[in-house]
Amino acid sequence: MLNKVVNEKQPARSAVAGKSVVMLEEHIVEVVSDSGEGAQKCGQSFGSIAARTGNGIWTVEIIPAEIQPPARSMAGASGNRVRLASQAVSNVGDEADLVVAFNEQVLLGRLWANELKPGCIILLESKWATDQDREIATSYARAYAKLVDEGYRVYEVPMEAECLKLVADARRGKNMFVLGLLCNMYSFDLQMGREQVAFVFANKDASVIDANVRLLEAGYAWAEANLDLKFRIPASKAREPQIVVNGNIALGLGVLASGMEICAMYPITPATSASHYLSDVFEQVGGLVHQAEDEIAACSFAIGASYAGKCAVTITSGPGYSLKQEAIGLAVMAEIPLVVVNVQRGGPCTGQPTKAEQGDLLSACFGSHGDAPKVVMAAATIEDCFYSMITARRIAELFNMVVIVLTDANLATAQQPFLRPRFDEAWLAPPTDQGAVPEGVKPYDWDARTGLARRFIPGQPSGMHCLTGLAHDRNSHVAYDPQSNEDGIRHRSLKLAALQKTLKTPSVYGDEEGELLVVGWGSTKGAIEEAVDRVRADRKKVSSLHMRFLQPMPSGVKQVLQGFDKVMTVENSWSDSLDDEIIDEDNRRFSNLAWLLRARYLIDIDCWSEVMGQPTKPGTIARIIREKLQ
Amino acid sequence: MAAPVSVCLLRLEDEHYALGDYQRGISRWCTGCGDNAILTAVQRLCRDDQLAPEKTVFVSGIGCSSRFPHYMNVYGFHGVHGRALPVAEGIKMTRPDLNVFVSTGDGDCCSIGTAHWIHAIRYNMDMTVVLHDNQVYGLTKMQVSPTSPHGLKTKTTPRGAYLQPLNPLTVTLGISNVSFVAQTVDWIPELLHETISLAFRHKGFSFVRVLQRCPEYLPGAFDPWVKDPGRTLLLVHKDGIEPSAGLSKTYRNQEEHDPLNLDRAREIASITDPIPVGVLYWKRDVPRYEDIRDTTRLYTADTIKAALEKEFDKFTIGPAD
Numbered sequence: 015m016l017n018k019v020v021n022e023k024q025p026a027r028s029a030v031a032g033k034s035v036v037m038l039e040e041h042i043v044e045v046v047s048d049s050g051e052g053a054q055k056c057g058q059s060f061g062s063i064a065a066r067t068g069n070g071i072w073t074v075e076i077i078p079a080e081i082q083p084p085a086r087s088m089a090g091a092s093g094n095r096v097r098l099a100s101q102a103v104s105n106v107g108d109e110a111d112l113v114v115a116f117n118e119q120v121l122l123g124r125l126w127a128n129e130l131k132p133g134c135i136i137l138l139e140s141k142w143a144t145d146q147d148r149e150i151a152t153s154y155a156r157a158y159a160k161l162v163d164e165g166y167r168v169y170e171v172p173m174e175a176e177c178l179k180l181v182a183d184a185r186r187g188k189n190m191f192v193l194g195l196l197c198n199m200y201s202f203d204l205q206m207g208r209e210q211v212a213f214v215f216a217n218k219d220a221s222v223i224d225a226n227v228r229l230l231e232a233g234y235a236w237a238e239a240n241l242d243l244k245f246r247i248p249a250s251k252a253r254e255p256q257i258v259v260n261g262n263i264a265l266g267l268g269v270l271a272s273g274m275e276i277c278a279m280y281p282i283t284p285a286t287s288a289s290h291y292l293s294d295v296f297e298q299v300g301g302l303v304h305q306a307e308d309e310i311a312a313c314s315f316a317i318g319a320s321y322a323g324k325c326a327v328t329i330t331s332g333p334g335y336s337l338k339q340e341a342i343g344l345a346v347m348a349e350i351p352l353v354v355v356n357v358q359r360g361g362p363c364t365g366q367p368t369k370a371e372q373g374d375l376l377s378a379c380f381g382s383h384g385d386a387p388k389v390v391m392a393a394a395t396i397e398d399c400f401y402s403m404i405t406a407r408r409i410a411e412l413f414n415m416v417v418i419v420l421t422d423a424n425l426a427t428a429q430q431p432f433l434r435p436r437f438d439e440a441w442l443a444p445p446t447d448q449g450a451v452p453e454g455v456k457p458y459d460w461d462a463r464t465g466l467a468r469r470f471i472p473g474q475p476s477g478m479h480c481l482t483g484l485a486h487d488r489n490s491h492v493a494y495d496p497q498s499n500e501d502g503i504r505h506r507s508l509k510l511a512a513l514q515k516t517l518k519t520p521s522v523y524g525d526e527e528g529e530l531l532v533v534g535w536g537s538t539k540g541a542i543e544e545a546v547d548r549v550r551a552d553r554k555k556v557s558s559l560h561m562r563f564l565q566p567m568p569s570g571v572k573q574v575l576q577g578f579d580k581v582m583t584v585e586n587s588w589s590d591s592l593d594d595e596i597i598d599e600d601n602r603r604f605s606n607l608a609w610l611l612r613a614r615y616l617i618d619i620d621c622w623s624e625v626m627g628q629p630t631k632p633g634t635i636a637r638i639i640r641e642k643l644q
Numbered sequence: 645m646a647a648p649v650s651v652c653l654l655r656l657e658d659e660h661y662a663l664g665d666y667q668r669g670i671s672r673w674c675t676g677c678g679d680n681a682i683l684t685a686v687q688r689l690c691r692d693d694q695l696a697p698e699k700t701v702f703v704s705g706i707g708c709s710s711r712f713p714h715y716m717n718v719y720g721f722h723g724v725h726g727r728a729l730p731v732a733e734g735i736k737m738t739r740p741d742l743n744v745f746v747s748t749g750d751g752d753c754c755s756i757g758t759a760h761w762i763h764a765i766r767y768n769m770d771m772t773v774v775l776h777d778n779q780v781y782g783l784t785k786m787q788v789s790p791t792s793p794h795g796l797k798t799k800t801t802p803r804g805a806y807l808q809p810l811n812p813l814t815v816t817l818g819i820s821n822v823s824f825v826a827q828t829v830d831w832i833p834e835l836l837h838e839t840i841s842l843a844f845r846h847k848g849f850s851f852v853r854v855l856q857r858c859p860e861y862l863p864g865a866f867d868p869w870v871k872d873p874g875r876t877l878l879l880v881h882k883d884g885i886e887p888s889a890g891l892s893k894t895y896r897n898q899e900e901h902d903p904l905n906l907d908r909a910r911e912i913a914s915i916t917d918p919i920p921v922g923v924l925y926w927k928r929d930v931p932r933y934e935d936i937r938d939t940t941r942l943y944t945a946d947t948i949k950a951a952l953e954k955e956f957d958k959f960t961i962g963p964a965d
Contacts, residue, residue: 062961254962255960255962257959257961258959259959267956270952270955271952275738275943276738278734295951295955298951298954299943299947299951299952300941300942300947302937304937306730307760307762311729311730311759311760311763314730314760315730315731315733316734317734318721318732318733318736319734321734322701322734322735322738322739324738340727341724344723344727348723434956434962437948437953439949442945442948472701472735472739472742473699473741473742474698477719478697478698478718478719478720479719479720480668480719480722481719481720481721482720482722492714
């Protein structure tokens with residue numbers, strides 16, 4: 015729907031004679047620059063154009079930890095990775111096939127992080143070669159020689175010099191020049207590029223759009239005239255409309271669609287962009303983003319809002335999640351519906367704010383002191399981020415429970431097209447009940463079988479009672495007697511079982527029996543399934559299972575696990591390695607899901623995990639699976 | 645955040661609430677505890693103003709004073725330590741039709757919940773907040789509180805409190821958007837009732853500090869003031885407390901104080917002996933957060949669908965391209 019009006023212009027001159035087009039199944043492209051040079055915008059735009067062309071895509075941001083890291087530093091690489099393919103892709107893939115770098119240092123940063131395929135194509139800004147600072151010129155020359163020596167196909171591109179022909183400040187225009195280069199190299203329609211530029215700068219003056227379109231065209235023409243690289247990845251247009259958003263925007267859309275009206279939050283990376291998006295659009299549906307004075311207040315505000323009538327959501331990341339624990343316990347104890355989203359990042363403590371990890375599963379399940387049963391779900395895809403909000407709101411209100419939804423930094427910033435949702439009124443909450451509470455009904459009239467009780471909402475005549483975080487009886491009276499305490503805990507616990515009875519067994523990816531089952535949760539789904547595909551192609555008997563409900567776990571999982579000789583989890587949370595000298599079966603710590611599965615199913619489940627802060631590659635998982643099968 | 649439809653419905657028969665309609669159970673506070681006096685004053689206010697019990701919510705944190713909602717036959721929310729204010733804000737934002745009260749103590753408000761207190765003043769949401777300030781931790785059995793007098797011996801300060809006390813009045817009056825600040829004492833029931841009633845009538849964040857006696861841990865602490873009415877400074881004004889003849893007869897140490905005079909209010913707030921009582925500050929037109937953030941349109945499934953489709957359009961690719 016990018017129908018912004020752009021002056022129709024003649025495409026750059028036609029292809030150079032003799033340039034052959036290389037057909038590809040897929041390619042992984044990275045654009046990296048110093049922070050603030052626009053490589054992220056370039057990469058995202060390239061991904062959008064590829065998606066609109068009909069390619070499968072997965073894009074992920076490359077984010078430095080600091081807002082303005084020093085220029086030309088290895089740790090400062092900022093940009094975007096785009097995996098584009100002829101078919102749908104479910105993850106970020108392995109190493110990059112082609113990298114566009116705005117300086118050699120950020121490129122070396124990616125090399126050092128093992129993100130480049132050996133011998134891959136590199137397009138490098140060449141202006142540093144003649145930099146007046148001799149140290150810079152020397153550093154560039156040394157890096158160039160090293161890369162060529164190691165077999166990389168390095169193309170020097172005078173990005174800045176070319177841009178300066180059109181604009182005064184090339185630092186702010188290079189990214190669209192590079193977008194033009196990429197559009198040409200991957201045989202994309204230049205007009206689509208122009209529309210994308212208009213979309214990106216929709217809030218700016220026409221002159222800004224115009225200048226950037228000219229930069230795009232210049233990049234396109236330069237590649238046509240100077241590069242012998244021309245690829246085409248066959249595309250097939252989707253039959254149904256798709257939407258392309260990252261996981262955090264999908265969360266925001268999900269909140270809109272769920273009928274929730276209040277999101278109380280406190281700024282924290284990488285969760286905040288979900289609230290940014292909501293702040294922009296939530297009021298259209300009568301919603302409100304409340305930036306509270308701290309994480310505890312955000313959670314308490316959401317609890318107050320839920321108590322007063324409509325389930326609210328609070329969105330946070332690791333440290334904020336830790337701070338909310340006491341308040342979450344209050345919602346559990348008083349049976350107030352609440353949705354808490356934890357966009358996981360590296361931990362503990364401040365950890366790695368911009369990097370992905372799956373280390374919060376156990377604290378999601380068992381956090382808050384005492385027995386505090388809550389529902390824990392994990393989104394596995396961008397699409398899940400959307401629907402999980404609707405599901406979470408419904409469960410929270412049906413069961414008067416806290417529902418924790420886990421995503422992570424990988425989903426938060428990644429984009430993957432998914433089917434445009436069709437609105438359903440059933441997504442929304444019913445109106446706030448203000449009818450009188452029937453005679454004799456108690457505030458906690460727990461059903462003996464399910465633990466469920468009617469929810470009382472202020473304003474309901476005859477429902478007056480004092481809710482309390484203290485142990486209480488059915489009348490909500492503070493009760494310290496042994497039986498009342500047991501009663502309350504039993505009924506709050508039973509609700510998880512009642513929900514569990516409604517859950518479907520997750521389906522196995524691959525055969526239902528075999529040598530090895532890989533179990534995962536969260537954002538690793540795509541990578542695990544791709545790895546399974548690769549190993550199955552060698553006729554190995556491996557399958558995978560992905561868990562969306564972590565607490566409670568659906569029925570039938572044990573039977574699935576029993577269908578395989580070996581079971582292992584693949585996760586991004588720490589697990590000890592038996593290769594370490596003092597680690598043995600008596601002291602080994604397992605990754606999060608492995609602990610849960612071992613405890614519940616009494617099966618000797620192994621695990622493999624890494625906490626590198628970046629999405630685990632399908633190639634890595636395939637190697638682990640092969641090792642396990644030996 | 646449209647209020648429920650039933651708000652608009654007329655009641656077909658008159659209801660009259662008596663004092664007893666607001667009472668629940670028998671308080672478990674110690675004999676002579678100032679909380680009892682506040683409870684009586686508040687129940688009188690509810691009766692006088694005929695607050696519908698189902699439309700009234702008392703929110704509290706943890707501490708002796710936070711037991712308050714248990715003794716009110718309205719909706720009560722007895723939450724966790726220090727967090728009553730953000731809970732109350734969430735309630736008010738969702739349901740502007742409810743009367744929201746907060747009962748908090750000197751530990752709850754001025755120690756563990758300080759961040760919320762400061763920001764609650766700034767939000768200026770319509771709620772009546774009563775700070776039960778007995779200058780000591782009672783529920784946990786006598787530890788020093790932020791408002792304890794310097795030198796007070798408690799179980800955590802056996803050689804006397806190390807620091808000068810925090811003054812809740814000067815702090816409150818120092819925050820932007822402050823709109824109503826009053827002080828009263830538990831031993832003058834008429835004044836207590838009058839002050840809390842004025843606070844309730846203010847449409848905004850009304851902050852009432854009640855100096856109250858703790859017979860268990862600080863017996864006699866306020867005796868010099870209780871026994872000598874001259875050590876009470878009664879603030880009087882036509883826009884504040886207009887004392888009865890009886891009150892004026894006993895409390896002759898009076899000052900005519902215009903509640904709009906913020907500078908003088910801050911000076912008065914700093915006075916600890918005599919104890920100033922009455923309305924220190926009252927500004928009626930300070931914007932309320934719930935109004936600033938209000939979205940008054942009525943939202944239906946259709947409006948949500950329309951907004952959602954508009955958002956989807958922004959991000960859609962596919963056959964339409």
